Amino acid sequence: MNISTDYLEFIADGLASQDYAIVDNFLPMEEVHDILKVFSLHQDHDLFRRAGIGKDDNLQYDRSIRGDYIKWVNPKHALPPVKRFLDKIDSLKDYLNRTCFLGIQDYETHFTIYPPGSFYKRHLDQFKNDGARKISFICYLNTEWEPGDGGELRLYFGNEIKDVAPTAGKLACFRSEIIEHEVLLSKKDRFSLTGWMLNLPWGLEFVVDK
């Protein structure tokens, strides 16, 4: 077990009782720094692409809605620091399947960079033409984040909101089909690993398509 049962239980309870959970120290700083080195490597190789909205025939690119850059993780070729993160997500997936009966079969993950001035307007993570996304998870990697830097994750609960600072090591997760959310304007480069637990298997062709 590479993630404590306390964390797993806390996340499962949060998802069951309020449709979201936030864990502050999901990753130790050393692992955050190791993952950031992988980001640098991918940036050096110019592997990040503008993120789109929707999927397949409905895929669109619109900066007034979403301004981040992404690189999909291929789990079969993940470098060790990323593999270590994926192993934790695997443990979480198995735990949620045992305790919440969500029928999660797989997950998809991308590296994400929001450059200064970017944001992602209020949305739901399920695509109109695909309801496979069950749980959204985001692990933040911003070691220098301070109040005023922006880039908070804003969760909507009817008329209530909750803002989550994107500080390094934190994991935010929520029910993809229920919780509307947005990324507020970020004033600095904002790094994260973003993923979704799916109730369908995720084939390699799907990775290459993206």
Ligand SMILES: O=C(O)CCC(=O)C(=O)O
């Ligand atoms: O990075 C975040 O805090 C949320 C990202 C998001 O909403 C998404 O990629 O769908």
Ligand SMILES: [Fe+2]
């Ligand atoms: Fe989202």
